[in-house]
Amino acid sequence: MTHAHTLGFPRMGAHRELKFALESFWRGDSSEAQLRDTGRTLRQRHWALQREAGLAQVAVGDFAWYDTTLTLAATLGALPARFGFDAKRLTLSQYFELARGRADQPAMEMTKWFDTNYHYLVPELSADTAFDGGVDWLFDEVDEALAQGLVPKPVILGPISFLWLSKVHGAQSAASAGFDRLSLLPRLVQAYRRLLAGFQQRGVQWVQVDEPVLCLDLPADWLAAFQPAYDELATPGLKLLLATYFDTAADHAVLAAQLPVQGFHIDLVRAPQQLDAWLAALPPQAVLSVGVVDGRNIWRSDLGRILAWLQPLQARLGDRLWIAPSCSLLHVPVTLAHEVKLDAEVRSWLAFATEKIGELKVLAQGLRDGVDSVAEALQANAQALAARRASGRVTNPVVQKRLQRISADMAQRHSPFVQRQAAQREALQLPPLPTTTIGSFPQTAEIRQARAAWRRGELSATDYLQRMRAEIEAVVRKQEELGLDVLVHGEAERNDMVEYFGEQLWGYAFTDNGWVQSYGSRCVKPPVLYGDVFRPEAMTVETTRYAQSLTTRHMKGMLTGPVTMLQWSFVRDDQPRDTTALQLALAIRDEVSDLEQAGIRIVQIDEPAFREGLPLRRTDWPRYLDWAVQAFKVSACSVRDDTQIHTHMCYSEFNDILPAIAALDADVITIETSRSAMELLDGFGAFDYPNEIGPGVYDIHSPRVPSVDAMVRLLQRAAEVIPAERLWVNPDCGLKTRGWPETEAALRNMVQAAQRLREGSALAA
Template identity: 40%
Template sequence: MKTYAYGFPRLGKQREFKRLIEGYWAQKVTEEELLTGIKELNRKREETYQKYVNAHPQGEMTLYDPMLDMALLFGVYKAETLDEYFNLCRGKDALEMTKWFNTNYHYLVPDFEGKKPCFKVTTPVWNRHEGARENVHLIAPFTFLKLSKNLPQEYFEEALKELTEIVVQYINEKGFESVHLEDPALVMELTEKEWNLIQDAYKSFEKANAEINIFTYYDSVDCLQKLFDLPVSGVGVDFAHDRGENLAQLREIDPKGKKLFAGVVDGRNVWRNDLFKTAEVISELSKKFDVVVTNAAPLFHLPVNLLGVTLPEELLKKVAFAEEKLKELQLISQILSGDEAEAKEWVAELESSFGEITKVRERVKSLKEEDFVRKPSYQERIKKQQEVLNLPLFPTTTIGSFPQTEEVRRVRLLYKKGRLSEEDYKTFIRGEIAKAIQIQEDLDIDVFVHGEFERTDMVEFFAEKMKGIATTGNGWVISYGTRCYRPPIIYGDVERDGQMTISEIVFAQSLTEKPVKGMLTGPVTIIAWSYVREDIPTSEVAYQIALALKDEIKDYEKAGIKIVQIDEPAIREKAPIKKRNWDEYFDWAIKSFRLCHSSVKPETQIHTHMCYSEFGEIINYIVDMDFDVISIEASRSKGDIIETFEKVAFDRQIGLGVWDIHSPYVPSLEEMEVIVERALKVIPKENFWINPDCGLKTRRWEEVIPALKNMITVARKLRKT
């Protein structure tokens, strides 16, 4: 039984990818050193593949994002130098960023600006396919166009045909022998017209002088037979997240002599595979198909491997990261060849359980519908909030975090390694909070934050303070570009292990008369940015987390905190790809958010924050969350999100981000005003807040203070008009 794997993390075990590229940005690494280092990192990746599987893609490595590389390769953008390349990623001309399907990976969105595209093969400064011959990695034309923006519908058919022909031209000119073509957009709910366009355009693959293997993932393909009817050599499908739909279809379809790349090892979650059950499925499919065993989704959603992670021993025997997933493919192949000994040892602990908390489960079971409803209505409570807070028109605030300087990271590391006492660490953090409060006083911001200097990550921080969730220590995963995070593992029942955030917030509030926001990460985002247990419904996990946050908010109120922000940036991201499954998801997602705040006082103002999502699709669900104020990203989309609010009766307060914090570029007054002026055509001025797109932890104070000054100047000018 042949094995194949794809999407192995580019980050490197020691985050070499991040250090090389950020070193280049900081002018500490030359262009030659950067490219040499990236090639060496890719060589190590390929050696890992070769240790376990028969084949893998070539040309997967990127300097930032594969969608951008595709856009440069086929002439959508031009970048003749690396600086021009990175300008499209993080400079003044940075492309809009959004989530890759329903994952926490962000991609750069190609923008056709309403124009008819003209594709051509170019030689970009970053040539990722140099030397590649077999299984050359490309994003498929349909997925590329489907996930781009502002391509007029009247041009879509022509663009799909033209791009497919250009891709085939590229394949033939380069002399590729086989191509790994990723087309995950085929799992979306496509119309009959779209399927016809795909079938018509992809006829061009008949002209390719190479085997074309097309890969789908993250969900089922609704018309799987049509996929096998295409002029391709093989088809990859996901068996881990397809709700059984792919397997059911495969039992009925005609394979047309195509290979089946059976995605049976989960590339998005860490739990070990039930190898023998999987082998039974492969054995069944092998009677009908030429099967190649592979992963069900790209492995870059996982840390590199388990070496050096800080997990409980019981948990280590139940999980697998990217390299261990390759091992699972190898073990499945061994089972099918009659060698079962190592596989039996691998799955020996799968049935054992730990982490159950009876009182937590009973608390969830006792929930009633009224526990998810806040009273009184927004219209009544907003009046009380205005009396208590007495905020001006166009109130200014930030999203939560302030710059985490090298000194902050150094001191936190010393504390984690036991080289700094808890008392000294807390004294340092209080000093940083005091500085942040003074900066906000000097800037005359209206609603303060404490800066989150004690927090490594908005999910990991809470995971460390909750029972039933484990943190990995060095289980790094890329979120976008070079930005990394360490997803925790939710393995048991969840409750808070004492107060989580109260002391820092209360200390910050003691330093100012201005209101300081209590800052919490919402239950859906904690789930979305963690690896969640699969032995109970995800809805139950969400309610457990929500109850823990509910207890924290009660403690905020007892301490006199008047504003609480419950961040839910992942609520759109976590939604199923197929909209027919949305109602079931949003039912528990919205309830979990409302459960957090349903019992707060009317005068306590509840904020939420969301970023980089297609809000237009979910605006009605968002309104149902019953917050008082929402802050959302708007700078990279240049305020396009305002169109969403033209279509609904949105009566809450809102802050549209006027400054893209993912770029070091400091926006001018005029650039901020463009976004605000457009927004005020739709949003009443009484409901409008002024804030950045997101938290400021990745920026430097030298960038933050000038940008905040501009932001506050905009608010002051607006108050005079």
């Protein structure tokens, strides 16, 4: 019988129950017992959904209070030494300090999970990391599932991937120079052995061990580490499913097949071409789990096509064939059941996590009992797919004609940066080390309540506009009082940096509850990009013009770039992504031109997802970087030399794509660097990045307010890498999620730090 399972399920809840429980606990409004009750309720609800869908096992270990990688580090006993915590006695409050920081310690570094918009906490290792065990939370969840009469399948990140995704803390120090974290593997494997033994003692049958790094271009010594590590992990009576996802692992199939594991999972949505290699290498008794339902996008699967394709595979493998989503369903919303306002036609084309495991149920039944047993479901599926293809809403002739007229000069500024820089300095008259913010200011409860009342029709459009303008004026006055040099309007009217623009563009649809976790309690609601993109009218001009009218200082126009609009949407799968990116670029280009004509001299086009979109394999990088750079430049290159173009990029490793970042030719780039103590800036210095740069001097993902001295030290460190005359001073990212008291305190310290540096003594210190 074909075995259906899932690699993981969203943990926030259909109505973001975990988010609200976490934030209530952090505010001190609820107890730890109440928070734990919410987590238990969500786990049991999600397990029930998996059981009702006929899945043979339920995923355990995909739940985390903040991040699964952080939880695993706490389980293994691999916590940052600088916090001084005992992993075996770790409390929830201490766990959250690791993720969010505290007064005397910045939070652990956070970065993107492969090419997704999920952020994980980067484990900090040293030569002294003992891996001597920690919390038993994962065992508790296995016991919880067993008590419910369920068959648990623990899900853990494998040891090679854990090490690869970790960092050596204090890598800049002489003591850490030359230390290879791979040398920690024997010690780490022993910690994994203890973990697996605990599962075996509880009667667990299968453990899913995720090794997504097998889909990367791993160095030879890392590949060679798999065999001895997994030889040590072999546990009698316990079966291991080695899971890969997000790309092909075909070139490592032979290596993997030699490991003492009992099954393999491969992503056939992202990399269908890898199947033959895995079939050729598959050991005679091993299970092959095929990811045939897209775990990262929300379009219905073509069940008839998949079923027809699976039938001969089942004939070959029999019960050794398992079916699953391509990856964890963490990356899609929970269910369509609560989507009341979503356009009905578009809704009929979609499947969220609950619907995706329902698709697995249909496929499993069809393989088990024959196609006729699921004929009704297949017919309904086929009709929905046909309706989408035939819909007149997908293609826009105006957009298609504009695409044909794109030329090379549309992606080129009029003059080189050196000439533009001189023109901008003359026009803008900014001081050295100019201070600014990334765009958003705190979205207070009053702002959110006003937006909700307006959407419900309880507040008129005029009243809503007046309230937002009052918020904008307050933000402008606050920035003037703090002494910032380049201001922003605060984005009070914006719900999300992608959704806000998508709502004003043709080709987008929007969900009510399509929330996806980004990090911690932070959730995003990606819009559904289903058709050709067109900007019918200006989106930000009047708001930005109003904000500029309130001050004599320069006001930045704030836009989201085409690559980020693409990456942070659920993107149509019926045309190449580069085509959709160019459609977005043309819409944003029109907005940039209108802002310039309205007298705005600085325009920021945010691209926090630029690195995120990079394919996992280097052979695929050139094509992506070519079209991503082109899309950004098409959006940005319509302006005069004295109009300054900024961009912002979020937590990422930039070193390997610095030529492409330089090719964007933004006049100023701001990046998140504070959690890495400016380490991320080193690559820009080594590359001799030519344009201006604003390395973040404090972490907005943490409530911690760093001192003036701490910011001065970071800026001094930055000035060792980038000439001070090309440095800007700014936070790591937008301030939307922060409260006003901490925001004001941090920005006041930031401005004072910049002033000290301008005096010269701090740079010379």
